[in-house]
Amino acid sequence: MIICQTIAEVKSHISNYRMEQGQQAKVGFVPTMGFLHEGHASLLRRSKQECGLTVLSIFVNPLQFGPNEDFDRYPRDEERDLQVARQEGADVVFMPSVREMYPVPAKTRVLVSGVTERLCGASRPGHFDGVGTVVSKLFHIVGPDRAYFGLKDAQQVAVITTMVRDLNMPVEIVPCETVREQDGLALSSRNVYLSPEQRMQAVVLSQALALAGQLAAKSTLGADELQRRLSEYITAEAPIAVIDYVEVLSYPDLEQLQPGEPLGSVGGSWIVALAVKFGTTRLIDNRLFWAKEVSSHV
Template sequence: MTPKVVRQIAELREEIAAYRRAHAASAQVGLVPTMGYLHEGHASLIRRSAEENGLTVLSIFVNPIQFGPNEDFDRYPRDEERDLKVAAEAGANLVFLPSVTEMYPDKPRTTVSVSGVTERLCGASRPGHFDGVATVVSKLFHIVQPDRAYFGLKDAQQVSVIARMTEDLNFPVDIVPCPIVREQDGLALSSRNVYLNPEERRQALILSQTLSQVAGWIEDGMSEAELTVRIRGRIRSQPLADIEYVEVATYPELGHPPADRPLRESREPLLVALAVRFGKTRLIDNVLLFPSEVK
């Protein structure tokens, strides 16, 4: 099935309203917000939405207000033809492809800021990033009015931010976190992987290889400090790796776990997250451990 491409907000609202009128009480709308250059991780979100909703709206928008002045907005990979093929194969019904001027006719003077879950991890090194994310997702929620919205846990902090915003602002949307999708060799799928040269990509495997050992290290009784030292040491075994952060946080509040006892005694889920540059490419990855796994 070829999805319908919509570029104007008014037309998108009309399409969704027509679907809801036609299906009345059974109408269910799913939203998959993306910045395009779709890969299997995005496709898994679209398929999940198609399974759970009668109408799946895929948005593709490289959002300028979530990029810092020295980040990769201009060179962020874009391929509309390829994206539409992935969308069709995965089961999207509508693809929303607005221009920047459609989403922001003027410089936005109203933004959404979520405190408490944005100060650590990526929020510490990308000031304003999550304000941009929360603002554009808030706009999409207002435009689409979905019943469910789907986000990948590769950016677990983003999921936490969106969930907090949704609860605080009483959006009638169920936030559906979806598992990280990886290449066969373990590298987490990302649109930015295309930037990596062959040697950078080979060395980037240290991220997933290290995270795969975290549960065992926690079960061995490591503290937060011991675990971050161990992870940093493993990653630094690759000479091209430039670590931005390695952090352990309770999830979804992103607080600090108690420093005076082993992590295996945590009563809350634990997120072990990292951001590492290989050359000019910034990669993030994480592992989320639940109490049943942290002994």
């Protein structure tokens, strides 16, 4: 496994691979902010199955953190990250410093409108500008054929997919299923912040999504009613939880569904998305549904 800390290094290794392999070269890319868990590991395994070279990036991007958010507190464990990377067969690990990625203050931002105004974009203004900017930079540095993202942050997948489509970036975005603990809690680097009581009550997110599946089977139920029932359920089952949002939207364009329209008659796909705070820790989760069926990627 090759560890690169500079842009020049990682570009050189990938260029050499492409020259050696010629038209057979296939580069898979897993961009992360580190503190790797089984969710990240599953992305690496998928890339290893489909690509000849797998590149992992570990970079805590300051542009996607607001002034009152947890950039300095964001969990970091370089030694453990490299151990996971080796175990899962990453070929190249790109671990740049902030100075390497932003040698001067960035004057350019990648703004994806429409899909960024709701959900996390509403409560974290500027967050997805930072995501779009850093992912665009990483795509230009690595030049992958395929990039792998977990659907736990389905809005991020929608933003990046839209960016790639609109800017004709030559990379295939591969959404991958959310990985969960045995009790259903979606894996997240921020789970480490939870106290024992918060951790116990945090399972309400996955339980609410399971309830959404049951309720969605009732063809007469509309989005507004589903949102109301899920909010009531979370409040009742997790007294310490503070709801940021419970939304039912079309996917991937993240637009509101027609008021009163029965979910059973919705065409295309739609998403139930949750964001809930436990103390200072904000967790997100979601479930995707397809037209006239109760099915999900999670």
